[in-house]
Amino acid sequence: MKQRSVPHLLLLPFPAQGHINPMLKLAELLSQAGFSITFLNTDHNHERLTASPRLRFQTISDGLPPDHPRSGPLLQDIFFSTQLVTKPLFRDLLLSFPQDLPVTGIIADGIMSFAIDVAQDLGIPIFIFRTFSACCLWAYRCIPKLIEAGDLPFEGHDDMDRPIKSVPGMETLLRRRDLPSICRLKDLENPVLQFFVYETFNIARASGLxxxxxxxxxxxxxxxIGPHFPQLYTIGPIHTLLKTRQGDTQPTDASNGSLWEEDRSCMAWLESRPFKSVLYVSFGSLVVVTRDELLEFWYGLVNSGKPFLWVVRQDLIAGNDGKGEIPAELEGGTKERGCMVGWAPQEEVLAHPAVGGFLTHSGWNSTLESIIAGVPMICWPQLADQQINSRFVSEVWRNGIDMKDR
Known part of the structure; x- marks a missing residue:
């Protein structure tokens, strides 16, 4: 009897931390379920990501030169370079697999929908994994309705509390300030706005979402959302699902899905802190702040008199704004009751009994992790889905406060 071949899935994440992390967890889950997995990194990210021995890793160009920063406002360059450069390379890669290991299915990120064209051309089933909240996906899907209703565009920061009533299911909830950040673009022909609208509608061509x-x-x-995506699979929170499936046998060599090296010294610091006494602060992997904003937060944390654990990425401060002396009172207050690290094992931090609150940018991974850990949030949303996530945190799920309301 001919032995049945193991299905081989190729997973294609968008090359940013908040997209790679859940896609890698999905890869681990599928590997546990018996699938052969190829995880496709960009050349730029490959060396930064800890590999898992259970997965096969390959690389592909993101279409940008090596010295491109791939952060801040310039991150959007990847939206267009992947369509122009990565798409044909992706097709070549799929055709290059040996006959005894063909790709039998693809799971691509929701803003890498060029993969749908390639997959359908080659007759390979493809599913889309959208890594942000359903509420943000629905808001994106309703952008044409917002334009038709005259809710978009709007000028600057005028009347940001004006109600938005053209998103079905959110008629009494949203204001201008709660819409995803791309809705603040004044030009309806802006390529970034057009990109997200196109991607949101294009993913309906996939075999499932x-x-x-x-x-x-x-x-x-x-x-x-369901009527627009008949094959809809809600599998979150994926970090909890993975932990549940692993049980007590969680492998020590599993990838943490992080592009930054975690500083685990903060876990020892937390051990010496009282129950629910620590405010954890992290603005995720993409948000940048000015030096003035950094100092304002820093003074607030020190003057609160509470212990705090703060993730300050190397690239957190915009441009060259990070130069200058640190006031002595901030250094002293931090030494007395603070801990600052470049990156932290966030799931473990939020689950630690010493942590009593989370000052967050309201990225979707952080929001889900905080909800599951039962840690209330102080939301400081800045971009993408964060504005609508923070609104749901404060007004629907009632497990935090939204700083854009203050």
Whole structure:
């Protein structure tokens, strides 16, 4: 009898931390389920990501030169370079696999939908994994409705509390300030706005849509999304699902999905802190701040008199704004009751009994991790889905406060 071949899935994440992390967890879950997995990194990110021995890793160009920063406002260059450069390379890669290891299915990130064209041309089933909230996906899907209703565009920061009533299911919830950040673009022909609208509608061509959420959290919004995506799979929170499947046998060599090296010294620091006494602060992998904003937060943390653990990435401060002396009172207050690291094992931090609150940018991974850990949030949203996530945190799920309301 001919032995049945193991299905071989290729996973294609968008090359940013918040997208790679859940895609890698999905890869680990599928590997546990018996699939052969190839995880496709960009050349730029490959050396920064800890590999898992259970997965096969390959690389592909993101279409940008090696010295491109791939951060801040310039991150959007990847939206267009992948379509122009990565797409044909992706097709060549799929055709290069040996006959005894053909790719039998693809899971691509929701803003890498060029993969749908390639997959359908080659007759390979493809599913899309959208790594942000269902509420943000639905807001993106409703952008044409927002334009038709006259809600978009709007000028600057005028009347940001004006109600937005043209997103079904959110008619009494949203204001201008709660819309995803791309909705603040004044030009409706802006390539970035057009890109997200196109990607959101194009993913309906895939064989199915996977979301990192769960019905008890976003059921009302999922009921609106469902008719547009008949094969809809809510598998979140994926970090909890992976831990549950691993149980007590979690491998020590598993990748943490991080492009930054984690500083685990903060875990020892937390051990010496009282129950629910520490405010954890992290603005994720993409948000940047000015030196003045950094100092304002820093003074607030020190003057609060509470212990704090603060993730300060090497590239957190915009441009060359980080130069200058640190006031002595900040250094002294931090030494007395603070801990600052370049990157932290966030899931472990939020689960630690010493942590009592989370000052967050409201990225979707951070929001889900905080919800599951039962840690209330102080939300400081800046870009992408963060504005709408923070609104749901404060007004729907009631597990935090939204600083853009203050």
């Amino acid at each position: 996977i979301l990192n959420t769960f019905d008890d959290l976003e059921a009302p919004i999922l009921s609106h």
